[in-house]
Structure formats: C-alpha cells, structure tokens
Amino acid sequence: MTVAEAPALAVVGAGSLARTLLAGWRRSGVPFPAVTTVSLTAARAAELRADGVTALSVEEDPDAAASAAAAARVVVIAVKPWMVDDVLPAVGAALQPGTIVVSVLAGVRLARLRDLLGTVDVVRVLPNTPSHVNAGFAGIVAGGADASLVGIVRELFAELGDVMDVDEDGLDALTVLSGSGPAFAFLLAEKLAAAAEHQGFGPHDAERIARAVLVGAGALLADSRSSPAELRRRITSLRGVTHHAVEVFEDRDLGSIVIDAADAGLARARELASAPADPVGTTS
Ligand SMILES: NC(=O)C1=CN([C@@H]2O[C@H](COP(=O)(O)OP(=O)(O)OC[C@H]3O[C@@H](n4cnc5c(N)ncnc54)[C@H](OP(=O)(O)O)[C@@H]3O)[C@@H](O)[C@H]2O)C=CC1
C-alpha cells in the first residue's frame, strides 16, 4: 500500500487481536499517516506508547474512542462482542464522511453494527493471529458499504495474508475454522510435546520437537502443490510406523471430533451475535 493510499487508522480495543494486526501492518510497512489505539486501561495505553503508537485510554479520557474515530479514515473495532452497546454509539457519532468502520468482532451482525453506529459504511472482517507474521487468513463481509472504502479495507487485510469474501453465515463459520483454527494447531503442538515427555524427553526438548514438527509441516504445506492428504500419504509407509499411529486417530474418529469442535464454536459465534453482556463477567 502506498503513502497516498494508506489511511489514518484508529483501533478501538487494544487487546490481543488489535496488537496482532498492528504488528502485521508494521511488519509489512503500511505507511499509515497516523495510528491511534484506544484501550480501557491506562496501563495498556502506556504499553502501546512504548511501541511508538498514539495510545489513548477510556480510563484517562472517557471520550477517547470518539476522538480517535473522528481523526481516522479506517476505524477498527476490536473490543469484546458484548461491549458493542457501550462503545459503538459514541464512535458512530464521531465518524467523519469518508470513514469506514471495520468490526472484527465474532458473531455481531452487520444489521446491529449499522444500527449502533448509524452508518452503512461498516464491514465485518474475521482475521486470525498468524496475521502477526503476515501469514493470516481473513474473511470479509462487505455488505452495503462504499465500494472504494471496502477496497481500502481489503488491501489492508491483504497485507496480513489471504482474504476471502463471504456472506455473514460464511463469516460465522470462518470465525471458528480460520479464527480459532490456529488454536487447534497449537493444541496439537501441546499434545505432541506432552507425548514426547511421556516417551522420556525433558520439557525443553519436547517443545522443541513439537515446534519443529508444526513449523516444518506448515512450511512444507505452504511450499507444495500437493494436498494435505497426499503429503500425509508420503510419510505413511505401508504397514509402517505412521500407519500404526494414524490408525489410532482414525479409530477414535478424529474427523468427527474436529467437526464437533467446529460446530461448538459456530454455535458460540451465533450466541455472541445476541449476547447482551459478558456471560461470565470477565473481559479475558
Ligand atoms: N483473539 C483472536 O484471535 C480473535 C479475536 N477476534 C475478535 O476480536 C475482538 C477482540 O478480541 P481480543 O483481542 O482477543 O480481546 P482482548 O480482551 O484481548 O481485547 C479487548 C480490548 O478491549 C479493550 N476495551 C475494553 N473496554 C473498552 C472500552 N470501553 N473502550 C475501548 N476499549 C475497551 C480492552 O482494554 P484493556 O486492554 O485496557 O483491558 C482490550 O484492549 C473480539 O470481539 C473477538 O471476537 C476475532 C478474530 C480472532
């Protein structure tokens, strides 16, 4: 993205995902003329300032989100889904013409976002944490937003990885498939490390093995035109070691475990669409 194209950016909500996106954009060198973040706490803002960002907090300035939104051309909303009623009306009231809002919130539908913001220039994007290293995957629902503004958003997320246009049902599905998906891969790495410890390796070497396997398999997948199934077949010698090990996964029906997990995540994404408040009283 060129200097002329890069928009002034505001990010409302400065948690895990917001910082992932900022890291990816910094890494790919997007020349934003200004970046302002808004967190709840002053402590978080201080952390971000140490990274060279203009960081506001609601604790220090109750109007922080409105002032950040007023000065931006792209406003990313990255608070928790159940915070939208508190956060969006003030953002919407401050928006200048020609500004687009990007919601990365799981579940919350465009109709509700438009109502709370009072604008149609809002899109939903569902990114994932590998965006940190520009190996992300994001679904985007453009809705009825201005096409040239949507183009800027699409380009911004293309800096972070692959971008797929979907409808809102597709985005709910991607929330668990590609949004949560990296967590499934990390879970596998954790379990592989635990198996290595079970077979006698110390924790350091066990994690070293698991990391090398996941990183190596990912790199091979990225570099190869072969399907995942074909890459797996090449490791699986007839009546060999892999065959015996994979049979355990098949016997326990790993396929339906993954489908059940995806369905549970999808159900939660749909629930979040209408969740009025944080059901467990925590923001983590
Ligand atoms: N994590 C992920 O991989 C993905 C997350 N998402 C979505 O991204 C959103 C954020 O998730 P995540 O980053 O994990 O959550 P975090 O809890 O890490 O971040 C939430 C942020 O919101 C801030 N905040 C709370 N209240 C306010 C307020 N009133 N005004 C402004 N900021 C406020 C918090 O401030 P403080 O830091 O000071 O507490 C915090 O920085 C969620 O809606 C989630 O569905 C989507 C795809 C992937």
Ligand SMILES: O=C(O)[C@@H]1CCC=N1
């Ligand atoms: O767990 C969550 O709700 C968010 C959405 C997808 C990944 N993290």
